[in-house]
Amino acid sequence: MHNNLIYLTDGRGKVDASKLSDAEWAPLVVDNRDSVRRRLVKCAWCWDEDRVTHWMKTYSRNGGGRVVSHQPGESADHPYQALESDEHKAYCDRVERVGVAEGYTAQRESRADDGRTRSDVLLVGARYLSYEMQHSPFKPGYGARERTRRSLAAKRDAVAWHTDSSVIADGARVAMLRSNQARRPQIENPRYEIRILGGYRRVLVWDCTSREGHRCPLGRYAGCGATHVDSQPSAISLDDFIRQAPAGLVQPVWPLDRLGFWTTAKDYQIWVEHFGEGRRSNGSGAAGRWRHSERQGNGHSRRTAAKNHAAVVPWQRDDESQVLTDVLNGLINLERSAMEEFAKLADLRGEAYDAQWKAWRTAAGAFQAALTECATHGDVDMSRPELEQAVKRAVRHSETEG
Template sequence: MHNNLIYLTADRGKVDATQLSDIEWARLVVDNRDSTRRRLVKCAWCWDEDRVTHWMKTYSRRNGTRVIAHQAGEIADHPYQALESDEHKAYCDRVERVGVTEGFQARREARADDGRTRSDVLLIGARHVSYEMQHSPFKQGYGARERTRRSLAAKRDAVAWHTDSSIIANGAKVAMLRSNQARLPQIENPRYQLRILGGYREVLVWDCTAREGHRCLKGRYSGCGATHVDTQPSAITLDDFIRQAPAGLVLPVRPLDRLGFWTTTHDHQIWVDHFGEASPPGGSGVGPQRQSERQSDGHSRRTAAKDHAPVAPQQRTDRPQAVTRIPDELIHLQRSAVEERAQLADLDGEAYDAQWKAWRTAAEDFHAAVTDYAAQGDVSMSRYEVEQAVKNAVRHPDQETKALLLRA
């Protein structure tokens, strides 16, 4: 159902029409037959956003579907939107408070130019991060993947989905943060730590030998000799995540994948260097395997010989074919940010805090310059591709050219 959030007159307040009983809905349809004269049902979206009153038509289709529609000639219908609970509002209040305290802009219920893309809280720093708190199951036809795709198309750098329900997190088809369940007083308490239990991971890199202590992703007990990249759960609080995401210090990996996750910029770069921009199947470097393949004990001579044979690291073949030059200013700004971060190593106390602010300022300057450059009309690359290519150029200055290389 579209336009599901409505205000009912006679002091009944804001309700979700999908939650009305069949008897209540049937009575409302009869009472609201002449909608513009009776003035019983008002569009909550139009009123909350623009303080404009639109009296809605209410009726049922033959298949029993409930319909709430604008009058002819008024604005287009709105997508389904869950009624905000007290806990949902408290989470958004907390995110807004933490973001503003950290120096970011925070906009509640921010809508993009298309009028259909809405963020619970839009955090604006070096990056535009749309925070979405999900307390109820996703509705069919307007799920997390579609909403994330629309938000990214609306020039928002990332969408941070968050829930405190394991059922919702497991059923989501996007990268989603899951925290411990908390009651309303705990959410409202700024000293209570809301810990992220899922969706935030650390990237691991190891040479696959028997001495490393990691299980070979290809199922060889003695190791395959290749370099493996995998992930493991890591810890962060919701407040720290909000402090870092708009500054570009944490980034999403595979945001439109249910196995996607968030990680630090350092670990994100390791992942991109190993797998490229495309995501590996199954969440690892080798893809899903049958159980018998993963637990093969290699007792035969052929398998034993294969297990002990060294395997050369795979060469990446996804190098760009065509190149274009990017202003050296971007490389200079990223190099400055890297140098500022390196100075944090031996500091503590007030000196560390001062240097951390200097690093954050340098990082924000770099991200702002990347955003401005990617928005130019003659640049065919996305902002993400520009950012990653600049970082690769700074990390590997002795490659084919010291300037930035990008696909045309």
């Protein structure tokens, strides 16, 4: 049903027309027969967004479907939108409160320029993080994958889906955080810790021998001697996730895949070096997906190949202009400065920590802004994520050589 969110002026307030019982819907259709004169059903979307009153027509199709529509020429139909529950609002309030306290800009019900892409809370730090809380099952044609794809296309750096239902998490088909269930008073209590139970993992790297204690993905009892990468569940609180994600300290792996997950920026780098970067995985099973990309054509793992070959920055070619080279070298220097500022946080406490945190945030923001500008340069044939990974690999390589 389109236009499902309506205001009823008889005292019931904002309701979801698709959730009304047949005993409630039938008299509503009769009472609202002359909708403009009756003034009983008002479009909640138009009122909430623009403070414009549109009196809606309500009727039933022959097949039994419910219809809530605008008067001819007033406005286009709106896509289905779930009614915000008290818990949903409490979660969004908490995310906004934690994000603002950390120094981020928070925008509620933020919409992109296309008018169709909405974020429950948009957190703006070094990255644009779209936070989406899901309490009810997804509607066909308006699922998490479609909404995530549109959000990423609308220049959101990442979409953080969150639910407290294992059923919704399993059916989302995107990388989704699952937390323990909490009531509204618990969600509103800043001292109550909401733990992420699924969707956040740490990356493991091991040389496959019988001494390492890991089972060989190829089924060899004594190990195959290759370097393998896998992940296992890890712990983080929702508040810590919100503090770290807009700063790029945690990042999503395969955000458009059901088996996608979030991990630390360090583990994300390890994962990308072994499997490459992409929004969806290939293959049918977890072991099959990871194993086929773990080895290169020469039989070495990517980690071993990286040790055997000098790391070169892919854009540095002889025919490039000196101006572009200077810009890219500047990116490397900005990332190195941000890493140095972050390293200074290790032994600090109190006001000194807060001051250094702001210094690191400033340095990280400068790098991200320069990265966005450079990615639009006509001579750069890489996407922004690819360019970012190349710069960070160059920084790590220079530190290893030093």
